[in-house]
Amino acid sequence: MTLDTTAVTGTDVVLSVRDLSVVYDGADPVRAVRDVSFDLARGEVLGIAGESGCGKSTLAYAITRLLKPPGRVASGEVVFHPADGPPVDLSTLHGEPLRRFRWNRVAMVFQGAMNALNPVLSVRRQLADVFTAHRPELRRAEREERCRELLDLVGIGPERLSAYPHELSGGMRQRVLIAMAMALRPDVVVMDEPTTALDVVVQRDILEEIDRLRARFGFAVVFITHDLSLLLEISDRLAVMYGGRIVEYGRAADLHAAPAHPYTVGLLRSFPRLRGERTVLHGVPGSPPDLSRPLTGCAFTARCPYVFDACHHTDPSLRVAGTTRAACLHYDPALRPDGPPEALRAGRFDSGPAECAVEEAGGDPPVDTTGRQPRREAAEPPQASTDPVTAQAESAPERDGAAPETGPWPPTGGGTR
Numbered sequence: 431m432t433l434d435t436t437a438v439t440g441t442d443v444v445l446s447v448r449d450l451s452v453v454y455d456g457a458d459p460v461r462a463v464r465d466v467s468f469d470l471a472r473g474e475v476l477g478i479a480g481e482s483g484c485g486k487s488t489l490a491y492a493i494t495r496l497l498k499p500p501g502r503v504a505s506g507e508v509v510f511h512p513a514d515g516p517p518v519d520l521s522t523l524h525g526e527p528l529r530r531f532r533w534n535r536v537a538m539v540f541q542g543a544m545n546a547l548n549p550v551l552s553v554r555r556q557l558a559d560v561f562t563a564h565r566p567e568l569r570r571a572e573r574e575e576r577c578r579e580l581l582d583l584v585g586i587g588p589e590r591l592s593a594y595p596h597e598l599s600g601g602m603r604q605r606v607l608i609a610m611a612m613a614l615r616p617d618v619v620v621m622d623e624p625t626t627a628l629d630v631v632v633q634r635d636i637l638e639e640i641d642r643l644r645a646r647f648g649f650a651v652v653f654i655t656h657d658l659s660l661l662l663e664i665s666d667r668l669a670v671m672y673g674g675r676i677v678e679y680g681r682a683a684d685l686h687a688a689p690a691h692p693y694t695v696g697l698l699r700s701f702p703r704l705r706g707e708r709t710v711l712h713g714v715p716g717s718p719p720d721l722s723r724p725l726t727g728c729a730f731t732a733r734c735p736y737v738f739d740a741c742h743h744t745d746p747s748l749r750v751a752g753t754t755r756a757a758c759l760h761y762d763p764a765l766r767p768d769g770p771p772e773a774l775r776a777g778r779f780d781s782g783p784a785e786c787a788v789e790e791a792g793g794d795p796p797v798d799t800t801g802r803q804p805r806r807e808a809a810e811p812p813q814a815s816t817d818p819v820t821a822q823a824e825s826a827p828e829r830d831g832a833a834p835e836t837g838p839w840p841p842t843g844g845g846t847r
């Protein structure tokens with residue numbers, strides 16, 4: 431069990447996740463999420479960062495109850511705290527109550543709008559379906575009015591209501607998905623790589639749109655991406671995942687100014703700075719662990735320049751590490767009475783990595799700095815569903831059970847910033 435150091439104190443919590451573990455069953459079960467705990471405060475943006483295969487999407491599917499076999503929640507709980515009623519343990523919801531919960535309370539925006547939208551239904555029909563499924567009392571004219579309002583919210587003109595997804599740009603499709611997520615005024619919106627496939631200008635517009643909507647409606651956001659620099663900009667707090675666990679957690683500003691975990695240090699120097707001087711970017715040499723193999727000790731051992739004996743046999747829990755919380759034995763006073771090494775404290779990651787790009791603030795996006803690996807496309811086109819929430823989830827990229835891709839890190843492809 432992890433230390434409960436990710437709890438938000440003195441704040442109004444809307445979602446609490448405790449010791450959540452998810453396994454994909456199979457000949458070699460994959461422990462994709464391991465003992466994850468965090469609180470989401472009402473109205474905040476919690477960023478979840480980490481390279482491909484570290485369990486981000488699995489966590490998103492688990493907290494929205496969209497995980498499908500062979501994935502299953504092996505232990506832990508996710509509790510929703512409505513502003514106006516008793517807490518709801520999500521594992522107790524099934525059937526109609528679960529269907530109602532989704533999108534009324536927690537909505538999802540998945541990556542890859544072309545997969546998530548139904549290609550054979552117009553935008554009008556897909557937006558209206560949300561209301562038909564969840565607000566059946568609305569009359570046809572009221573539904574039409576709500577659909578127009580929704581598109582207007584995300585800056586799309588009403589003439590697009592009759593369009594089909596292939597007639598819209600990638601940015602517009604993603605806006606339609608965001609509009610759908612807003613439809614029932616949820617308390618929480620989980621966004622899994624919502625802007626990854628978009629060019630940098632469209633990405634920025636959409637992030638601004640999300641922020642504007644959040645300020646207006648007050649929902650909390652769990653924003654998942656491999657792109658740490660983007661998260662530093664938009665998040666109130668950040669959780670960095672590695673090997674299925676949260677390895678660092680704290681306020682985004684603290685994590686930026688004084689990262690504690692060696693992986694966060696490595697990750698930070700892999701991304702271009704948003705503003706300021708040109709910087710030389712480095713990768714973190716090595717590959718993430720194979721989560722279908724038993725892990726003894728810290729999952730980052732093989733790539734960590736600060737590894738010491740205990741790391742090979744003790745899997746660290748989150749503990750206070752300066753201004754953040756880090757799952758690193760260097761912050762265990764019993765093992766390291768003098769604290770972490772000076773180089774780690776100074777934010778260095780000295781293991782002779784290769785340079786991979788130089789970036790100038792405000793200049794062109796750099797090449798290959800993101801750690802993103804290509805996502806598997808859904809094998810089948812999405813099917814129409816009576817519940818658009820389920821339809822979107824079902825048409826989200828399939829999880830294929832393949833072992834994580836390995837290779838030098840960051841790998842090539844997908845960088846947008």
Ligand SMILES: Nc1ncnc2c1ncn2[C@@H]1O[C@H](COP(=O)(O)OP(=O)(O)OP(=O)(O)O)[C@@H](O)[C@H]1O
Pocket residue numbers: 454460462480481482483484485486487488489500501656721803805828829830831832833834
């Ligand atoms: N359906 C599945 N069956 C078996 N293993 C799976 C399945 N889906 C994902 N996994 C494994 O679970 C682990 C976590 O994957 P997940 O997709 O959650 O990571 P991620 O951080 O979101 O990566 P990405 O950014 O590439 O989506 C990986 O080892 C992956 O191979």
